[in-house]
Amino acid sequence: METNSSSRFSGWTLEQARDAILAHLKEGNAGHYNIGCLYNYIVDNKLAEEKYESAQAYFSQHIQELSQSTLTRYGAVAREFTEEACREHGVMKLHTLRAYTKAANIKPTAGEPGLTPVDVPGEGEAVTQKPFAECGLEELRQAVKHKRKPSQADMPSTDAARLQFMRESFSRHFAKGARVELKTSVQRGKTFLTIQGVPLEDVERLMEALMDGVQPQLVRATG
Known part of the structure; x- marks a missing residue:
């Protein structure tokens, strides 16, 4: 079975596709695959761009029952999996499987x-x-x-040591109950750092924590 067979919608207007999405919405989980196919059909053929700034602008006005993130999720799953798989496993599980296979x-x-x-x-x-x-x-x-x-083996030892120093710096500058998070990932041998949960009012505190966290690197550079 082909996934996301948009050929069956050939010649459909934007209004027809929208009405079909709303009809499939009433089917519950069973309609999610077809909603994804119709969403992809509208986006791929740029049907909304004739009258609207973007497809997203159209969906936000005329399909308010579904968020943009939900439509995107349905569309992504419909491109990769069959209707039978969607009925058996559900769109959310298949969407999470996509994320897993990419990470693995x-x-x-x-x-x-x-x-x-x-x-x-x-x-x-x-x-x-x-x-x-x-x-x-x-x-x-x-x-x-x-x-x-990332495992310790994936991350260069120098990066691991530097990140540990930065974590210690953040624990000193932010209260124990703060939701500030330092997340790391290793891609193609390079370590990436993402900082989340910093309140706008604590931006100065963030800068101080970062400066303290890179002090050893600065000392080595100047030394």
């Missing part, structure tokens, strides 16, 4: 995504491999986090 650098098992092996983290360092079909949504989410989390 693998592809879903051809023909039957339910057989795709997933490394599910448990307590401590324990990891259990399960078929996608046997995984719950929360297990899949944890599996994605586990794959995205």
Whole structure:
């Protein structure tokens, strides 16, 4: 079965596609695949751009029942999986599987995504491999986090030491209950740092924490 077979919509107007989306919306989970196909049809053929600034502008005005993120999710899953797979596993689980396969650098098992092996983290360092079909949504989410989390072996030792110093600096400058997070990822041998949860009023405190966190690097550079 082909995924996202938009040929069946050939010649449809924007209004026809919209009416079909609203009709499929009444079907609940069973209609999500077709909504994704119709969303892709509208976007790919630029049907909304004739009268609206963008497809997103059109959807926000005329399909308010679904958020843009939900429409994008349905469309992404419809491009990659079959209607049968969507009915069996649900769009949310398949969307999370897409994230997992990208993080793990693998592809879903051809023909039957339910057989795709997933490394599910448990307590401590324990990891259990399960078929996608046997995984719950929360297990899949944890599996994605586990794959995205760089291991000590993946990260250069100099970067790991520097990040540890920065974490210590942040713990000194921000209260223990603060939601400030330092997240890291390793891509092609390069370590990336993302800082989240800093209130606007604490930007000065953030700058101080960053300056303190890079002091060893500055000392080495000037030395």
